[in-house]
Amino acid sequence: MSYVFMIPGPLRELAGNRGEVRVDGDARSISQALTLLWARYPAVRDRVITERGEVRTHVNIFVDGESIRDLGGLAAPVRDGAEIFILPAVSGG
Amino acid sequence: MPEIRHVKPKNGDLLLLVGTMKGAFVLRANKHRKKWDVGGPYFPGNAVYAMSYDDRAGRHRLWAGPQSMHWGALLRSSDDFGKSWTNPEAANVKFPENSGTSLVRIWQIASGREPDTMFCGVEPAALFVSSDAGKTWRLNEGLWNHPQRPKWQPGGGGLCLHTILLDPEKSKRLRVAISTGGMYVSDDGGASWRPSNRGVRAQFLPDKYPEFGQCVHKVVQSRQRPERMFLQNHWGLYRSDDGGESWKDVANGVPSDFGFAMAIHPSDPDSAWIVPLESDEFRCTPEGKLRVYRTRDGGKRWQPMTKGLPQKKAYETVLRDAMSVDSLDPAGVYFGTRSGKLFGSRDEGKSWSSLLDGLPPILSVKAVRVSR
Numbered sequence: 001m002s003y004v005f006m007i008p009g010p011l012r013e014l015a016g017n018r019g020e021v022r023v024d025g026d027a028r029s030i031s032q033a034l035t036l037l038w039a040r041y042p043a044v045r046d047r048v049i050t051e052r053g054e055v056r057t058h059v060n061i062f063v064d065g066e067s068i069r070d071l072g073g074l075a076a077p078v079r080d081g082a083e084i085f086i087l088p089a090v091s092g093g
Numbered sequence: 094m095p096e097i098r099h100v101k102p103k104n105g106d107l108l109l110l111v112g113t114m115k116g117a118f119v120l121r122a123n124k125h126r127k128k129w130d131v132g133g134p135y136f137p138g139n140a141v142y143a144m145s146y147d148d149r150a151g152r153h154r155l156w157a158g159p160q161s162m163h164w165g166a167l168l169r170s171s172d173d174f175g176k177s178w179t180n181p182e183a184a185n186v187k188f189p190e191n192s193g194t195s196l197v198r199i200w201q202i203a204s205g206r207e208p209d210t211m212f213c214g215v216e217p218a219a220l221f222v223s224s225d226a227g228k229t230w231r232l233n234e235g236l237w238n239h240p241q242r243p244k245w246q247p248g249g250g251g252l253c254l255h256t257i258l259l260d261p262e263k264s265k266r267l268r269v270a271i272s273t274g275g276m277y278v279s280d281d282g283g284a285s286w287r288p289s290n291r292g293v294r295a296q297f298l299p300d301k302y303p304e305f306g307q308c309v310h311k312v313v314q315s316r317q318r319p320e321r322m323f324l325q326n327h328w329g330l331y332r333s334d335d336g337g338e339s340w341k342d343v344a345n346g347v348p349s350d351f352g353f354a355m356a357i358h359p360s361d362p363d364s365a366w367i368v369p370l371e372s373d374e375f376r377c378t379p380e381g382k383l384r385v386y387r388t389r390d391g392g393k394r395w396q397p398m399t400k401g402l403p404q405k406k407a408y409e410t411v412l413r414d415a416m417s418v419d420s421l422d423p424a425g426v427y428f429g430t431r432s433g434k435l436f437g438s439r440d441e442g443k444s445w446s447s448l449l450d451g452l453p454p455i456l457s458v459k460a461v462r463v464s465r
Contacts, residue, residue, distance in 0.1 A: 010164060011164070014180070043183070046187070050165070050195035052194070052195050056163065056165060058162050058163045
């Protein structure tokens, strides 16, 4: 199975300067799919996830267009071929 | 992204490391301190509460603790005065997974006594230590496991460890200050800690003079006479002549004993500078006058230093790390405001000039001398 991650601009230099990353493996949840991404580009992990294993407050992850906050968080199921967006939230000042 | 400029320091030059809500700037001047080149902005969009310069063991390394609202905080360093910065793969300052907490921001970066020892103070209030010149960091368990820690409370800026003082004479003695927790001292290199707040008021608690829990905003210590310290409190201006074991109120002649920033003279233990702010809620310079107050007698008297500073409609705020003193004679004094104004004095505060205006809100200012 494979999953396609869309990497936001500020993190692309940590992901081989790529905006789109396809990873292969067997993931049943978004958490497991992310682990596949971390294995390829480990520097992305700490920018997205805190020491507590939670998605940072001002980071949003969408799976096939739906925010994982509405799908059960990191435990949300993920399908083969899913498109996963990592995006900075609309915040700042 | 903005165009980024760089400075080219020479031996003996002065640097001002300026952290703002939107990135960091590095200013350079020669020993005459008349003209400042400006480098930056570095880490545009990131809040930079802490910067430092490490010139030990042949290094000439800048450190910064940028905090991205989105991607978190970490320590980054530059060995070429800002042209390039490290971007560690894994966050280098992080709490153990079993701590149940995560790093919010880095508030202070300090060099230790040994050439490869470093400290940083963070939010939530904790001390991290490095023994390999900043490559790896570990949580100071002695302070983290202190039985009083659960009772510390966040102030307006968060629950932060913002001050780290190495005793110039006693190698195992360390002091830190926490808002809101108070000052703590270790006599065994950080293995154990005890509060050191006797005489410091906690206006916001039922017990006005508790053992701990004070909202200490900044503490400074004399290098020549380490037992001499000054403390700017959340209401209260203090001096200690016994290394912080006890504190005496020295708010004599100031328009307010509230404030954040504080600096001590590099060679005169009796001289210090503060910027009083009005009340707790307003937190701006009283009467719309931007006044730095200086004492030259250990706090018996404080005198306003206003020449060159706006004295009308100047409702400014100077944060706890936004004032610094250089090591020249006469000492230069520098401070930045939340409205993005950076001021400097080449004559110990007698006269001031604007170094930069229009910066993002200034969080930290540190004056250092380059040794290459």
